[in-house]
Amino acid sequence: MAREAYPNPLMRTPSEVEVAAEDAGVTKATAPAARLFVLAVLAGAFIALGGSFMLIVKADSSLPFAVSQVLGGLVFCLGLFLVLVAGAELFTGNCLMVAGGLSRRYPLKGILRNWAIVYTGNAVGAILVAGLLALAAFGDMGSGAVRDAAISVAVSKASLAPAVAFTRGILCNILVCLAVWMGFAGKTVCDKLAATVLPVCAFVALGFEHSIANLFFLPFGLMLxxxxxxxxxxxxxxxxxxICVTVGNILGGVLVAIAYWAAYASKSKQ
Structure with missing residues (x-):
C-alpha cells in the first residue's frame, strides 16, 4: 500500500492506520482459539470494571444530569483503555476486521470464528465480574445507592424498544470503533488514552448501547x-x-471499517 510522503514519526497517518488495522485483523483471524478466549474473557472483565466505575458516579443523585452522564462516561473509559494497552480481544472493536476481509487478507470464516469466540469470552468475563461484585456486596456502597443505580440502569436497558436499542447500538459502535481506529495511530500509552477518552465518553453520555457493557449491566442488575x-x-x-444491540454494534463497526477501507485501501488494490 502506498504511504503518505512525509509520515509523522510520532504517529501513523490515516493510510498507515488502515494497514495496521488489517495487520491486526490477520493476527485475530488466525490466533489459536484458546488464546482468543482468554483474551476475550479479560476484555469482558475490563469493560465490566469500567461499568462498575460508572455506577459509582450514577449512584450520586446530587449530580446534575449532564454532569453525571459526562463524568460517568469519563470513568467508563477505563474499560477500553485497559483493552488497548494491556491487550485483550473485544468483540465490538473486532468488527473492524471487515477491512482486512475486504482486502482478502483472510476469509469471512476467519472473521466469524473470531467474533463467535470473542463474544463468548467477553460474556464470560463480564458476567464473572458481575458475580464477584455481587458477592463483594458492591451494591451496598453508598448506603445502597450503588444497588439502586445498578438496578435502574438495567431496568432502563431492558425496557428499550427494539428499534431504539438497535439504533443506539449502531451509534455506539461507530464511536467505539473510531476510538480503536485512532488507537492504531498512536505509538505510546498516552496516545491510546487520548484516542479512547472522547469517543467513549461521548457514547456513554449520549446514552448509546454497548453489547459487552450490557453483558455486565443486565446480569448484575438481575443479581441485585x-x-x-x-x-x-x-x-x-x-x-x-x-440481540438488538449486538446486531446494531456489528453494523456500526462494519460501517466504519468499510468507510476507511474504501478511502485508503480499495484504490491501492485496484
Missing amino acids: EAASGAAGITVAGVATNL
Missing part, C-alpha cells in the same frame, strides 16, 4: 434485583436488548 426481592427486569427484555 433477585437478592432484594424486586421484579422490574424481565429475561425477555434482557434478551431483546442484547
Whole structure:
C-alpha cells in the first residue's frame, strides 16, 4: 500500500492506520482459539470494571444530569483503555476486521470464528465480574445507592424498544470503533488514552448501547434485583436488548471499517 510522503514519526497517518488495522485483523483471524478466549474473557472483565466505575458516579443523585452522564462516561473509559494497552480481544472493536476481509487478507470464516469466540469470552468475563461484585456486596456502597443505580440502569436497558436499542447500538459502535481506529495511530500509552477518552465518553453520555457493557449491566442488575426481592427486569427484555444491540454494534463497526477501507485501501488494490 502506498504511504503518505512525509509520515509523522510520532504517529501513523490515516493510510498507515488502515494497514495496521488489517495487520491486526490477520493476527485475530488466525490466533489459536484458546488464546482468543482468554483474551476475550479479560476484555469482558475490563469493560465490566469500567461499568462498575460508572455506577459509582450514577449512584450520586446530587449530580446534575449532564454532569453525571459526562463524568460517568469519563470513568467508563477505563474499560477500553485497559483493552488497548494491556491487550485483550473485544468483540465490538473486532468488527473492524471487515477491512482486512475486504482486502482478502483472510476469509469471512476467519472473521466469524473470531467474533463467535470473542463474544463468548467477553460474556464470560463480564458476567464473572458481575458475580464477584455481587458477592463483594458492591451494591451496598453508598448506603445502597450503588444497588439502586445498578438496578435502574438495567431496568432502563431492558425496557428499550427494539428499534431504539438497535439504533443506539449502531451509534455506539461507530464511536467505539473510531476510538480503536485512532488507537492504531498512536505509538505510546498516552496516545491510546487520548484516542479512547472522547469517543467513549461521548457514547456513554449520549446514552448509546454497548453489547459487552450490557453483558455486565443486565446480569448484575438481575443479581441485585433477585437478592432484594424486586421484579422490574424481565429475561425477555434482557434478551431483546442484547440481540438488538449486538446486531446494531456489528453494523456500526462494519460501517466504519468499510468507510476507511474504501478511502485508503480499495484504490491501492485496484
